[in-house]
Structures are given as structure tokens and as C-alpha cells.
Amino acid sequence: MDEEFKLNSIAAADWPAADEPAEQEASSKQRRLSPAQRREDFIRKATSLFAEEGFDAGTRELARKLGVTQPLLYRYFPSKDDLIREVYKRVYLDRWQPEWDDMLGDRSRPIRERLQHFYDAYTDAIFDRDWIRIYLFSGLKGASINKWYVSIVETRILTRIIEEYRHEAGLPAQEPAAAELELAWLLHGGIFYYGVRKHIYDSPVLEQKNRAISNALDVFLEGISSVFGTAVKTRSTAIRKVSGPDGQD
Amino acid sequence: MDEEFKLNSIAAADWPAADEPAEQEASSKQRRLSPAQRREDFIRKATSLFAEEGFDAGTRELARKLGVTQPLLYRYFPSKDDLIREVYKRVYLDRWQPEWDDMLGDRSRPIRERLQHFYDAYTDAIFDRDWIRIYLFSGLKGASINKWYVSIVETRILTRIIEEYRHEAGLPAQEPAAAELELAWLLHGGIFYYGVRKHIYDSPVLEQKNRAISNALDVFLEGISSVFGTAVKTRSTAIRKVSGPDGQD
């Protein structure tokens, strides 16, 4: 892997000049856009097109969606692969919120609360049809940025979850063991799969996402404490019993 | 969805006649194969090719891998889509083991043991590069057989897990609530994601699959019993009872 990626690289629209002539507003009758705006439109529409049909979707269809002709693409991107790379960056890099890094490590709050806040926010960002489909498409394609992101999840999220759990449980601090990391993957993958079912399989999921997360965290934290051999105050406030949406059971 | 699927439809090689002239063995110098054998080879190679490159992989590349020319494909399949459908059937239908259906419902054994046996066997069958990649490719494509399979998982596996858990925990029998099913999805998705990491992301996973499953089941069963409000004998290697915060509040 000889590519380098950086989270939140403000790579947005900093090409020719996105702020000179009062930045033309998106009038529908506008026949020409500023290069920055046009480029932005290409990336945006390409993201949703590739998300739906995969990266084999044609450049002509993309141009048609933008109301322009196909060769225009090549004034803004040297090749289709370059466009794809821009889409990658937009999807993978620009959605990571820096505060997530601190969120999990804030020991002034109980871990149960931190995890709930984190996964609520994190899934708000990535349980998005475009994001999750492009994530899997790029994974199937073996894109290096996908493997890079997986390692980010492991170091920035899962390792930290285990570390913070161990701390709150009064266990000695240490590098998380492989089996512990695997348990964190169980939680993370289980939550992630909620998004897969919703956006890839188009399958019905429990409507209230935050409730699904809350129950998942309860099960995980309760369960992990017995497996690890030490209990931790975990339960969130209300839920005493899992039940249907209207609580009838 | 106007298609119908059936698990374990012995759809293997029952086309023209797969058993007449002593069924030619796969000699490398053989220039012509029996139609049944040729068709079988097409499906097999197509499975691995589509698994690697997606269903957009070309028919010429497929033929090349078989050492034949591309138009020959069309003597065995009316169209590429028909070939893809055959691959679907092979991957989705022929791998389901009928005994799995009973495995989960055998109340003469504790649920912990049943779940371990089931997931060991189930993942032996589906944590296969071809299977899991075609599963996701077809999901992204919106193939009806994929949606059908998801519903099979829900009715044949997840619903049963909840029912059996409730039974063993002494809870009243009832249709699993949506939130309960969602928790079963958490376990199932978490385990499934192990295969995704391994075969889609090509990411390192805990070597001993059965240990990952064992830990996952410990966490799940211990956790769910505190969330459901009733404990169940779960641990594989008998350990003390967890200090479940006794869900009554």
C-alpha cells in the first residue's frame, strides 16, 4: 500500500477558485458554471451514481444526470479513475468528525454513555445509502482506501473501546488482546450490519436506530463483563426489557 | 418479487444426461466434454470469476479460463443473465444443510451448545470467499434471491434463536418482538462480519474461528439475559454468575 490518506483533509473544492465572482448560485437556467462548482457537481452526482450502480456506471450516464455532455468530464478529471478517487476521498475522509476521537476517551463520563453517544453520532454519519454502498463496493474492489479505513476503525474505535472498558472495569491497562479486539468487532460489526441490512439489502430494520444501539450496548457490556470476569455499571436508564416498538409483549 | 426459491433444490447437473458413457473423467487432453460436464464447468468457473470481479466480468474471460471460446457459452445458457441465475442458485440454495433447521430446535441440548454447533457448521459453509463475495455482490445488485435469503435467515435462524432462548430462560412463548429480533441480528451480523472482514476486506481476523464464535455467544447470551431480565446458564467453561444489574427498575 503506497498511498497515504488523511482523515478530514479539507479536500473539498479548492481547485481553481471557488470564491471569486460572488460564486454563482445554482440557478436552473445557468448554462455555464464556475469550474469549482462544476467539479463539485461531478463529484456529488458521481457519488450517488456509483453508490447505486457501482463503479462500472458509465460516464455518459453521469453526464446526462448533470445535463452536460460526456467529454466535459475530462476537462475536470484526467480519467474516470481520478474521479473515482475523488469520490473515495469525499466519502471516506470528509465524514470523520474529529470530536469522535475524544468522545470515547472522555473518562469523566461512564463508558456506557460514551459508547451510546459515539455510536449514535457515528451511525448518523455512515448509515447513509451513498456511504455504505460505496464502502462495500470499494471493499469488493479491493481499494486501498478501504483497507486503510478498516485499520482506522480498529485503532481509533475498537482498541479504544477495549482500553476504556478495561479502565472502567478496574482491569490492568494493557494492549488489547486479539480475542478482545475480536469482541469489539462483534459489537461494531453487529451495529454496522444494521446499516447493511437497511441500505444494501433494503430490508426492514428496527425503526428506532438509537434503541437498537442502546440494546446492543447493553448486551455487549453486560456480556463482556461476564466474559472478562469483571462487572461494570452498564445499563442505560429506561430499558428494562426488550420489547416491540410500542412496548407490548 | 415474483420468483420462487427453494433451499437444497438438487439443481446440480441434471440437464441432458450426466451418467451415460461412464462419465468422462477430467482428462486434461480431452477436447470435448459431455454437455452436463461442460455446463457444470461453466457454472463453477463463473462462480469464482464473478466472486472476484463481480457480475460485470466478461464472458470472454470466463471462456478463456475454461480453455474454450466465448460463443460456446451460449449453447449452454440462453444469456449471461441465465448463467448468473444458475450461479445464484448454486451458491444460495445448495449450501443450506437441512439438519441446520433441526439443530437449533433440539431442546434436549442446552441452547449454548446448540448455538455453538450451529454457528460452527453454518460459518464453515458460508465463510467461503466465493459465497460471501457473491452474497454481497448480489445484494448490492438488488437480486431478489438475496432478499429472499435474508428473510430465510430471519425465519429459520433468528426467530428460532429468540424462541429457544425464551424457552430455556423460562419466559413465556410468543412471537419475537422486533427489538428482540434486532438483538439476534446483532449477534448474527457480528458473526457474519467476521467473514466480511476476512473475505471482502482481506483483513486479518482472529485465527480460531470457533473461539471467536464461542466468545460471541458468551457475550450474547450473558448480555441478553440481563437485558431480558432473566438469566440462563450460558458459559461454556462454567464460571461464576454475573452480577447482572437485575433489570428491574
Next chain:
DNA sequence: CTGTTAATTTATCGACCGATAAATTTAAAC
């Protein structure tokens, strides 16, 4: 060996793909 059947190949079609070059048109500068 001869004749027949069918498995396989050769040749090719029309559609679509990503990409390039040249012509055109818009918009802003003067």
C-alpha cells in the same frame, strides 16, 4: 471406413465504453 450428430470454433454484428481533438458558444474584459 463412412455417415451423422452435435460440440466447438470462426467471423461478425450492433451497442456501449473511456478517451481525444477540434469546433462552437458563452461570458466576461476592454
Next chain:
DNA sequence: GTTTAAATTTATCGGTCGATAAATTAACAG
């Protein structure tokens, strides 16, 4: 209004795709 730069379109190329028709050739029956 004229000029000028560049955004956009028109035209087109070589390659690949799925698919069809016709020619070939291997295998078997007699």
C-alpha cells in the same frame, strides 16, 4: 461592439461487450 479566454459540444477513435450465424471438427454408429 469587439476581442478574448475558456466552458462546453460535436465528432470520432479504438476497444470491449453480449450475442448470433455459419463453418468446422471431434466423437460415435453402422
